Amino acid sequence: MKINTIAVLLLFFTIAACGEERASVEGPETPQEAFFNNLSSLCGETFVGASVYPEEAPDHALVDTELRAYVKSCEEEKIEVDFIRDGDTWHATWVLEKREGGLHLYHEHIGDNVYEEGEEPLTGYGGYADDRGNEYKQYFAADEHTAEILPEAVTNVWSMEYIPEEEKFVYFLERHEEPRFKAELTRITD
Secondary structure, three states: HHHHHHHHHHHHHHHHHHHHHHHHHHHHHHHHHHHHHHHHOOOOOEEEEEEEEOOOOOOOOOOOEEEEEEEEEEOOEEEEEEEOOOEEEEEEEEEEEEEEEEEEEEEEEOOOOOOOOOOOOOOOOOEEEEEOOOOOOOEEEEHHHHHHOOOHHOOOOEEEEEHHOOOOOOOOEEOOOOOEEEEEEEOOOE
């Protein structure tokens, strides 16, 4: 009986040591992976807020209205966040994917009120996270696909940030290194 117990313990410690060795060989989590995991931990959460830039823009559909971000699905390689205006899924679903080139953000436009009648939907634009980010904030510079389908957005940089101590989510867009749109949303708590 003692031999079996000793054999089981040796097997357990051998397996545990192999797991630790494998973890150290793979290396620590990158800032992009940590950001993805932090955002994934918010699956099912809703954040509510408004545009904080521009402050006034009567022709801008996302200004002076309630905005919501709902982290609706979290898979091993992909997270989808619905961006909702005044109760309608109007603007986009933000899709973050782990791709061969790194962490990628793209905007999937949905909803009936996004386009004028006869317009083709403009969807799929975005970019890869660059090296400026950390576990709570990432920057996504426009990629080649964006430059092809939306040439004026070639200098776009989107950023997403989660501020845990404030339970706040920030979405920010710059174009030509100038602010273009910023939304600040706070997590709804029960």
